[in-house]
Amino acid sequence: MREINQLAIVDMIAMDRDEQGVFLTHYQILNPPSNEARRSGPTKAAVYTYEVASPTLGSSAEKTGSVMSRKLYTSHLQCYVVSERMARAGLLKVANYLENYKERRTNVYTIVAEDPVSEVIGTFTLLDRVPGRNIRLLLDWHARSFGINKLPIRMNDILEGIPFSRPTIIPIIQYSGNASASQSDRLEDIHATKQNLKINGGAVLIGAKMVGKVSDEIKNTYYVLNGYATRKQETFQVNGQTIDVEINVDQIKRSWVTKDKLRIRLDVVMGLMNNEQSEKLTIRNIEIMKEQFNRTYKRKCEQFASFAIEKNWDMLGLGDTNQGRNRWKDIQVEFEVQSKLATLGNTITPYE
Incomplete structure (x- = not known):
């Protein structure tokens, strides 16, 4: 049994490995409130x-x-961050x-740092002062x-994906800014996105590499077509006018037409978010x-399938089926999309 003041409560662990093979590990430790109370002035750093x-x-x-001077305590760990070169x-x-x-x-979540x-x-983060x-x-x-x-992006998920043909995709996090944001005066800046962390794109892992x-x-299409995501926003054009919808995927059904042909059917309900058409919303x-x-x-789905073949990444997991094992590139994938439209707002007719 250890006292709380003997523990270093780890919020986040970041890992890197340099060209010489030396592991560089960063432990982000919560700043104990008991220590803050003893200080003569306010302490700005939360970690x-x-x-x-x-x-x-x-x-x-x-x-x-x-x-x-304390023992690492990782039971409240929020996430792992690994460098791109280590990944x-x-x-x-x-x-x-x-x-x-x-x-x-x-x-716990694992994320790649570009x-x-x-x-x-x-980086000092806003709203939630603890970065992890x-x-x-x-x-x-x-x-x-x-x-x-x-999200299927825990270290466990990466391990479980090792024997499968379908890759694991985990988000990439980036720092947006030129200068470092490690000083606590960052918390006094009103421009929240100027020096901040953001998710941008995904890292593709095959065999944990x-x-x-x-x-x-x-990345988002990967989540939808593999059954992880049930909701997504989409934009398309009708007669040159933009329409934004939120789609809810009711069902994704895979059926084999022949041993070399797979049909993937998506049944979705569209929620109308933005309609820039000038005409009224009629049945036609x-x-x-x-x-x-x-x-x-x-x-878009067909382009996704073509991208997977071009990159030699089995993004639809065809190689994990009996028909596609060791020959997933030979499988022809046919997509079928059926949709319904519902309104989300208070009006169905645009103002004139």
Whole structure:
């Protein structure tokens, strides 16, 4: 049994590995309120970051004893951040270390940092003053906006995806800004997005190794077509006029037409968010909108399938089926989209 003032409560762990093979581990520790109360003035930093360099991951925790007077406590860990170069080298060593050491956790979010890890973990965040919690809440909101209870981006999910043909896609986080935002006076700046963290795109992992990046659009379509996401916003054109809708996926059904042909049918309900057409919303106009959406989204799905073949990434998991095992590129995928339209607002006719 240890007293609370003997523990360093870890909020976030960031990991990198340099060209010489040295592991650089950043531990972000919550600033204990008991210490704040004893100080003569207010303490602005909600967390402190400790960086240690070690030849192996196993020795990184021991190295913290030279810079920190407390024992690491990871039960409240919010997320892992791994550098892009470490993800491209492979995360098996990281996963094995976390699984073998009882005080580490693999059921928390894992995210790839495109920028240097030191910039991401050293950024003061607004609204949620604790960066690790801020990233976790950002990912939770990201999931809820797609109707996903929990994004499949935990370290456990990466491990479970190792034997499968379908890759795992986890978000990439970036720091938007030129100068470092590690000083607490950042909290006094009203421009919230100027020096902040943002999710942009996704990292594609096959066998727990990053093989490339995808855009937000590809990542989001991946979530929909693989049954993770049930909600998404889409934009399409009718007679040159823009229409924004929120789609709710009622059902995705896969059926084999032949051993070489797979049909994927999507049944969706569109919620009309923005209608820039000048004409009234008649039954005929609704039919035109539905037909145009069906064509547009079918074309997007076909482009997604072509992108997967071009990159040699089995984004639809065809190689995990009996028909597609070891020959997923030979499978012809046919998409069918059926939609219904519902209104979300107070009016169905645009103002004149």
